[in-house]
Amino acid sequence: MSRKHEAPAPKVAVVGAGSWGTTFGKILADGGASVVMWARRPELAAEITESKRNSRYLSGINLPRTMTATTSLAEALDGAEQVYLSIPSQALRENLADVKPLVENTGAPIVSLMKGVEKSTGLRMSQVIEQVLLCDPSRIAVASGPNLALEIAREQPTAAVISSLSPETAEAVARRARNRYFRSFVNTDVIGTEFGGVLKNLIAVAIGIVDGVGYGENTKASIITRGLVEMTDFAVAQGAQPETLQGLAGLGDLIATCQSPLSRNNTAGRLLGQGFGYQDVVKQMQQTAEGLASVAPVLQLAREVGVDMPIVRQVKMVLDGTMDPRDIAPHLTTDDDQPQGERTQNDQTGGGGALRRALQRAFDQFRHGGRGAAGDRP
Numbered sequence: 001m002s003r004k005h006e007a008p009a010p011k012v013a014v015v016g017a018g019s020w021g022t023t024f025g026k027i028l029a030d031g032g033a034s035v036v037m038w039a040r041r042p043e044l045a046a047e048i049t050e051s052k053r054n055s056r057y058l059s060g061i062n063l064p065r066t067m068t069a070t071t072s073l074a075e076a077l078d079g080a081e082q083v084y085l086s087i088p089s090q091a092l093r094e095n096l097a098d099v100k101p102l103v104e105n106t107g108a109p110i111v112s113l114m115k116g117v118e119k120s121t122g123l124r125m126s127q128v129i130e131q132v133l134l135c136d137p138s139r140i141a142v143a144s145g146p147n148l149a150l151e152i153a154r155e156q157p158t159a160a161v162i163s164s165l166s167p168e169t170a171e172a173v174a175r176r177a178r179n180r181y182f183r184s185f186v187n188t189d190v191i192g193t194e195f196g197g198v199l200k201n202l203i204a205v206a207i208g209i210v211d212g213v214g215y216g217e218n219t220k221a222s223i224i225t226r227g228l229v230e231m232t233d234f235a236v237a238q239g240a241q242p243e244t245l246q247g248l249a250g251l252g253d254l255i256a257t258c259q260s261p262l263s264r265n266n267t268a269g270r271l272l273g274q275g276f277g278y279q280d281v282v283k284q285m286q287q288t289a290e291g292l293a294s295v296a297p298v299l300q301l302a303r304e305v306g307v308d309m310p311i312v313r314q315v316k317m318v319l320d321g322t323m324d325p326r327d328i329a330p331h332l333t334t335d336d337d338q339p340q341g342e343r344t345q346n347d348q349t350g351g352g353g354a355l356r357r358a359l360q361r362a363f364d365q366f367r368h369g370g371r372g373a374a375g376d377r378p
């Protein structure tokens with residue numbers, strides 16, 4: 001009996017073989033793609049290719065047979081239909097210089113899986129990609145959401161958001177990045193989607209700190225709730241749509257990261273709360289905790305748009321060693337003695353926020369041919 005001719009699996013590339021890059025590679029492979037990872041270390045590339053394992057970052061997980069890895073960036077990117085980037089945010093720019101000539105003429109979507117801002121510039125990862133690759137922003141997408149790598153690697157059902165200024169790009173990526181345990185929604189609010197991922201890390205550090213101190217659920221719920229207000233105020237002032245912060249990339253990721261011991265940001269905060277200094281915490285962390293490097297640039301951006309972020313400010317003071325971790329809670333909302341309303345600063349501008357949102361929405365609809373921008377759409 002002759003075998004039916006099957007179309008070859010489309011090739012996708014993932015740059016960075018840490019916990020998230022490898023997990024995302026598995027998501028893509030389980031969704032039907034042929035995945036080539038780029039790893040820095042030859043022994044890790046060999047382990048992924050030959051043993052279908054990444055024991056350092058994903059202990060106990062079997063990887064699909066359609067996943068391989070190489071230390072050659074050219075080999076990884078050659079013929080890739082989509083390119084996913086998953087390295088620490090502070091290392092993106094230097095790595096993109098090598099990626100640039102290999103993707104210049106391909107038109108393949110470039111997808112950021114990262115959740116940090118560049119310390120030296122305050123730029124989001126999609127902005128760094130656009131700046132270094134000099135590519136059309138409609139080629140760039142970002143993925144975010146409540147996505148703790150190890151849970152997904154264990155195939156626990158999870159949702160994410162893929163965001164791009166181009167709905168077509170977002171949809172193409174979302175179609176590739178889905179399988180029986182992973183569902184991708186789409187939106188066009190790149191600013192909100194990216195900042196959701198960056199900002200929840202900072203609140204997760206705060207939660208870790210109060211956990212380390214030994215405070216309980218009231219303190220943590222207060223920080224999570226007021227943290228979401230801070231996240232929304234900040235992101236909206238940067239041009240995000242508030243709905244995005246209520247979705248998977250905001251509230252969803254905030255919940256997951258703040259309550260999971262798997263979170264590295266949460267873990268780093270807990271060590272700070274237990275009394276370890278910043279340098280000791282960095283030494284003890286085996287994996288990337290993006291929040292630590294994002295605190296200063298986020299506060300700088302907040303100052304520039306006149307948004308107060310009391311929780312993030314206190315995290316910085318703990319990191320700097322100028323605040324005892326036990327003092328973080330009394331300053332939850334403000335140093336001001338005056339009682340404050342619970343609403344966001346955005347709402348307290350007497351309708352200015354609503355007006356800005358309406359204008360932004362109208363602008364986005366115009367830009368995207370009458371289609372709405374925000375909201376996690378399946």
Ligand SMILES: NC(=O)C1=CN([C@@H]2O[C@H](COP(=O)(O)OP(=O)(O)OC[C@H]3O[C@@H](n4cnc5c(N)ncnc54)[C@H](O)[C@@H]3O)[C@@H](O)[C@H]2O)C=CC1
Nearest residue numbers: 017018019020021086087091114115147148149287288290
């Ligand atoms: N682990 C998770 O659950 C999730 C992580 N993310 C984001 O994914 C990004 C990557 O994080 P993870 O994979 O978790 O970190 P990780 O610490 O597990 O792995 C980082 C990877 O980057 C490589 N790397 C380190 N420095 C490098 C450099 N200078 N140049 C090139 N490669 C370098 C490491 O060798 C490693 O393969 C971060 O922005 C993180 O916020 C997003 C969602 C979930």
Ligand SMILES: O=C(CO)COP(=O)(O)O
Nearest residue numbers: 145146147148263264265
């Ligand atoms: O982004 C994440 C979950 O969505 C992972 O959080 P951590 O980087 O704190 O581990």
